[in-house]
Amino acid sequence: MRFYEFEARKIVELAGIPVTEYGFCTTAEQARKAAETIGGPVVVKSQVLSGGRMKAGGVKFAETPDEAAEHAEAILKLEINGQMPRGVLVDPKAEVKQEYYAGVVWDGTAKRPLMLFSDIGGIDIEEVAEKHPDHVGRGHLSNLLPISDFEAKQTIAATGVTGSQLNRATQVLARLARLFRDNDMILAEINPLAELTDGSFVALDAHMEMENEAVGRQKALLRRQLEIAADDTREPYEPSAFERNVAAIDAADHRGVIQGRDHGFQGNLGLVIGAGGGSLTLTDAVRSQGGKPANYSEIGGNPSVAKACGLAKQVLEKDGVEKIAVMMSIVSNTRVDIVARGVIKACLELGRDPGEAIAIFRIPGAWEEEGFKILERYGVEYCDRSVSIWEAAGRAVAKIQGTPA
Amino acid sequence: MSILLGKETAFIVQGITGREAVNLTRECLDYGSRVVGGVTPGRKGREVHGVPVFDTVAQAVENHGAPVDGSVVTVPPAFTKDAVLEAIENGIKLIVVVTERIPRRDVAQMVELAELRGARIIGPNCLGLIVPAVCKMGGIGGPAKDAAKAYAPGPVGVMSRSGGMTTEISSALTRAGLGVSTAVSIGGDAIIGSTYAELMPYFEADEQTRAIVIYTEPGGRMEAQLSAWVKENDSRLPVVAFMAGKFMDDEEMKGMSFGHAGTIVEGKEDTATEKIVRLEAAGIRVVERIDEIPDAVKEKLGATV
Numbered sequence: 246m247r248f249y250e251f252e253a254r255k256i257v258e259l260a261g262i263p264v265t266e267y268g269f270c271t272t273a274e275q276a277r278k279a280a281e282t283i284g285g286p287v288v289v290k291s292q293v294l295s296g297g298r299m300k301a302g303g304v305k306f307a308e309t310p311d312e313a314a315e316h317a318e319a320i321l322k323l324e325i326n327g328q329m330p331r332g333v334l335v336d337p338k339a340e341v342k343q344e345y346y347a348g349v350v351w352d353g354t355a356k357r358p359l360m361l362f363s364d365i366g367g368i369d370i371e372e373v374a375e376k377h378p379d380h381v382g383r384g385h386l387s388n389l390l391p392i393s394d395f396e397a398k399q400t401i402a403a404t405g406v407t408g409s410q411l412n413r414a415t416q417v418l419a420r421l422a423r424l425f426r427d428n429d430m431i432l433a434e435i436n437p438l439a440e441l442t443d444g445s446f447v448a449l450d451a452h453m454e455m456e457n458e459a460v461g462r463q464k465a466l467l468r469r470q471l472e473i474a475a476d477d478t479r480e481p482y483e484p485s486a487f488e489r490n491v492a493a494i495d496a497a498d499h500r501g502v503i504q505g506r507d508h509g510f511q512g513n514l515g516l517v518i519g520a521g522g523g524s525l526t527l528t529d530a531v532r533s534q535g536g537k538p539a540n541y542s543e544i545g546g547n548p549s550v551a552k553a554c555g556l557a558k559q560v561l562e563k564d565g566v567e568k569i570a571v572m573m574s575i576v577s578n579t580r581v582d583i584v585a586r587g588v589i590k591a592c593l594e595l596g597r598d599p600g601e602a603i604a605i606f607r608i609p610g611a612w613e614e615e616g617f618k619i620l621e622r623y624g625v626e627y628c629d630r631s632v633s634i635w636e637a638a639g640r641a642v643a644k645i646q647g648t649p650a
Numbered sequence: 651m652s653i654l655l656g657k658e659t660a661f662i663v664q665g666i667t668g669r670e671a672v673n674l675t676r677e678c679l680d681y682g683s684r685v686v687g688g689v690t691p692g693r694k695g696r697e698v699h700g701v702p703v704f705d706t707v708a709q710a711v712e713n714h715g716a717p718v719d720g721s722v723v724t725v726p727p728a729f730t731k732d733a734v735l736e737a738i739e740n741g742i743k744l745i746v747v748v749t750e751r752i753p754r755r756d757v758a759q760m761v762e763l764a765e766l767r768g769a770r771i772i773g774p775n776c777l778g779l780i781v782p783a784v785c786k787m788g789g790i791g792g793p794a795k796d797a798a799k800a801y802a803p804g805p806v807g808v809m810s811r812s813g814g815m816t817t818e819i820s821s822a823l824t825r826a827g828l829g830v831s832t833a834v835s836i837g838g839d840a841i842i843g844s845t846y847a848e849l850m851p852y853f854e855a856d857e858q859t860r861a862i863v864i865y866t867e868p869g870g871r872m873e874a875q876l877s878a879w880v881k882e883n884d885s886r887l888p889v890v891a892f893m894a895g896k897f898m899d900d901e902e903m904k905g906m907s908f909g910h911a912g913t914i915v916e917g918k919e920d921t922a923t924e925k926i927v928r929l930e931a932a933g934i935r936v937v938e939r940i941d942e943i944p945d946a947v948k949e950k951l952g953a954t955v
Binding site for chain 2: 520
């Protein structure tokens with residue numbers, strides 16, 4: 246789950262890391278008041294989850310409260326990469342002496358959190374690591390031991406930072422590491438971390454991302470402190486009608502799991518496929534042989550006839566879909582006959598001939614003899630494990646393109 | 651021979667009274683595995699297919715009267731970490747974690763404790779492992795008669811981030827007359843107990859294994875780690891890899907994860923294209939099509955004889 250900048254700032258603040266006195270505003274009038282309170286030049290920043298807001302005109306500087314209100318008015322109406330802003334952040338234009346970078350991420354190979362620190366801030370850390378590797382300090386953390394300040398200190402000292410800067414930055418990085426672990430983050434980044442002309446350190450911008458699997462146990466932070474609504478899921482894009490419908494069918498019945506997506510797919514071959522790895526392999530196999538998938542889907546965990554039927558119907562009814570291909574890797578839990586019944590029912594209920602609408606049915610495994618018998622009766626072309634995933638996908642593509650397999 | 655698991659391996663099932671766990675227990679017993687106990691807190695005294703159920707792992711170990719080698723953990727995500735720590739602290743050395751949707755922090759904690767205690771975790775979000783015609787630990791391959799159809803003994807070690815694809819690939823190897831030494835469903839999450847590279851030394855030491863097949867996906871750095879291992883250790887085992895999810899490299903799919911939680915691409919190096927380049931640089935044959943795997947293995951085996 247991703248956070249807006251104003252939320253990330255709040256998370257940082259709750260962890261005891263100093264931030265500038267900022268204001269989150271949803272109207273131009275609030276922005277004027279925030280600028281008055283700050284008293285001096287401010288920066289007005291669009292609150293969107295997408296990157297590239299500077300380039301899109303979503304960040305503007307203002308000398309006076311009137312100017313801040315004017316910018317806020319314009320930015321609040323400005324769509325950035327398909328997203329309307331949640332509001333604007335009004336922030337004092339800080340007197341910065343030096344910019345640093347502080348971050349914590351997961352190192353999947355070491356299976357530990359990794360602290361990163363650089364005395365070059367304000368730009369992408371990957372770029373710094375590439376061009377100035379000696380300016381990036383790294384330190385792994387234990388998952389079991391408490392996080393000690395010295396670990397942050399070592400990481401920072403590796404970049405050559407010393408003096409009071411080292412001691413002040415140590416507090417920031419150690420707190421950031423603790424908040425990363427305590428709040429189940431997969432990314433916690435302060436960039437830039439600014440040293441102001443008075444020597445104090447403040448977080449000028451922060452990026453946070455919480456692991457989706459942990460959202461349920463972080464309710465205290467999410468609901469109470471950040472006041473994020475339970476249905477505010479922060480998908481990278483707005484779900485389509487197809488995606489919403491499939492999710493609703495899945496939620497209506499606890500047996501088995503179906504998922505469907507069509508973001509980025511616009512083809513004529515509907516895919517009723519599964520499971521996780523099988524779906525990835527099948528989607529590639531269709532595309533590599535010139536097929537145009539209309540969607541991506543996953544069937545797993547032995548869904549009911551109604552669920553399989555619901556998914557197949559949604560796929561068949563999508564704009565531009567001519568036929569569907571029903572394919573999975575060998576199943577041991579999901580039953581072949583149940584999926585067969587579901588997809589045939591979907592065709593019949595939509596007034597389609599299953600033998601014509603289903604380009605191919607390739608699901609080998611549990612209860613396959615029963616499943617194949619049903620398919621046979623409705624004239625649906627099917628195959629067992631002797632036909633590979635690649636070949637089955639190829640047959641479906643050939644059929645929809647009207648060329649012999 | 652085999653890796654990690656053999657016909658003598660005695661294991662328990664934690665969460666044994668759950669619907670999936672009951673099926674899994676039946677399947678394992680039918681396939682010849684030694685399931686010596688089960689644990690579900692508050693259900694002591696029951697039986698699942700003749701396997702006695704206990705409240706704690708300690709009770710199950712005591713009842714067995716000898717060290718318990720392994721545990722299959724299939725409890726809800728919020729309770730998984732505790733169950734795994736309980737297994738480790740009761741001396742169990744091989745733990746298969748079936749549960750999916752466990753937060754990474756919990757997985758990392760179990761893995762770190764396992765390292766300290768000399769235990770090995772397979773998964774989470776996996777189907778376990780199977781030694782064809784001997785035994786299996788987990789739902790891998792499904793009911794015994796289905797598992798028998800897909801898995802015949804042979805010289806190929808299989809490791810896969812997808813449980814279903816472990817069986818799909820093993821079935822193809824079996825149909826081609828090759829067969830499998832041990833197949834391991836390693837799990838689809840971003841952090842897992844045992845990566846390809848971490849299991850390679852076991853296969854390397856197993857005389858039956860003469861080649862390796864891996865199934866992989868975008869996301870993570872596990873393939874880079876395998877490539878480095880193969881190069882550094884001058885492995886005797888030829889490796890054939892299949893990469894699924896190439897469509898995720900498309901611009902429109904950026905930032906999305908498909909199939910498994912671990913497929914989230916967090917950096918340039920995690921894309922399918924980059925991974926293929928890295929694997930090939932280590933001398934690993936990456937096949938374009940899934941059905942090319944058996945021939946690629948035969949070619950490699952021919953070269954090593």
